[in-house]
């Protein structure tokens with residue numbers, strides 16, 4: 348039993364269809380796209396305007412937060428108003444902490460999202476006088492389950508009666524303390540948190556269910572969703588999946604993080620609806636999500652990739668493939684970044700931070716050592732011996748490779764080149780790096796196949812992943828490259844990256860560093876964990892994030908969180924070094940690690956106090 352139908356050939360997972368008004372999802376329905384409003388759900392006019400903008404951008408569903416029964420009730424007014432204006436989009440209520448609000452929302456809108464981390468917890472299990480031994484054969488687990496059941500059944504009854512769908516939406520950042528105690532902060536804890544609710548739904552014969560497990564850590568999200576799918580399949584469940592990376596941030600980093608997490612799973616065939624969460628206007632999320640879904644769907648019906656999965660491969664946790672050291676490439680060294688200058692780019696990187704590790708020149712004759720001292724790689728036919736210059740061989744030139752005395756050599760290969768004979772010959776070579784490319788329609792999967800072949804044949808040669816794109820649209824490039832490379836890096840594959848993108852080559856440098864950062868393979872800048880904002884946000888998230896960035900972007904390696912509220916705030920930013928979290932109207936709390944160090948301070952002072960806090964520690 349595994350998590351996906353085929354590791355190397357794109358096939359969408361067979362999920363059960365769920366009707367959400369006139370826009371069903373799952374089964375063979377298209378992957379649906381959604382976003383969320385970020386104004387107060389009590390502000391009907393603002394919500395209606397935002398919903399119209401989100402729908403005009405192409406969304407299939409719109410979600411709104413409802414923190415209490417008042418907001419949940421107002422969802423009915425919002426729904427009536429948009430219907431009056433001819434907008435038929437199904438609405439989804441987002442509920443945390445409040446079963447009563449969920450029950451109210453279930454009779455107002457088409458779908459309700461609850462969070463098992465805070466729907467029924469904390470549970471106060473009253474033990475009998477004799478303690479655990481006096482439970483009459485009933486385990487604590489059973490008692491907990493009964494409590495969850497008691498809270499969930501009234502909601503299921505309303506959903507059944509009204510035809511409302513339910514999303515069981517687990518967030519890494521708000522895992523219940525009960526689950527944390529039992530399983531720790533682990534993929535298993537997140538999966539069990541979801542399964543507990545799913546099992547009750549199945550027992551109650553309620554099948555209008557969608558599920559999600561989100562995290563701001565892309566690797567945790569990918570591995571946990573795979574584990575959830577495997578666990579469901581083992582219990583005969585096939586509920587459709589909603590995908591998203593929480594607190595992805597904004598700009599290039601937000602797009603990269605989202606594509607790494609969502610795109611990797613879509614390539615695995617997993618995912619029936621997606622939300623790209625950006626700290627930007629809600630409607631901006633839709634075209635990004637659309638590009639992501641369309642890019643992956645181009646793979647439908649592609650030519651078969653023949654490969655055998657490596658038996659020791661564990662898709663549920665991160666382990667980097669072991670490789671030999673070749674200069675600064677391979678073994679435990681961070682993946683290198685190779686900037687392609689073969690199509691005419693002539694940038695001098697003397698003042699760039701970070702700088703690429705190598706420049707690839709293709710058939711261009713290498714300059715004498717560059718002004719910026721970055722080593723160069725060129726095709727073997729134009730190679731001539733000089734310091735800091737290394738040749739790239741073709742498989743047809745393999746006889747000349749052994750005789751070449753360059754301190755580092757590269758060999759361009761694709762999956763179909765790899766066989767036992769070739770690898771035995773190459774394994775004897777020192778300081779040799781494979782330059783892996785693919786011209787297959789599903790290039791990422793063919794490259795994954797190549798890595799499995801290397802593992803099966805016991806090869807430890809380091810590998811640079813060379814990916815080429817033909818798009819002229821920067822956002823497309825970000826989404827496509829982050830999907831493909833994220834897919835491989837999340838599996839632990841790749842000792843270096845080289846992206847080629849024609850007219851967009853200059854954009855590739857920050858893109859490559861961004862992808863490595865989003866997969867936590869190489870940290871080269873400050874990381875921002877920021878939520879998209881919703882009706883709970885009581886400050887201007889976008890402008891605050893911009894100010895925090897302006898004051899901290901030089902602090903390489905620090906993780907700084909900017910969160911709209913405490914729902915996911917303290918949890919999602921658990922691995923952040925510092926946090927700026929909305930605590931109420933005009934009030935902010937500052938965190939250092941998991942510790943709240945300044946509570947409810949005035950918003951006007953918060954940024955300066957955050958910068959002071961960071962300054963004091965440096």
Ligand code: SF4
Nearest residue numbers: 878880881911912914
């Ligand atoms: S963390 Fe942000 S998006 Fe999440 S509930 Fe709070 S304000 Fe809304």
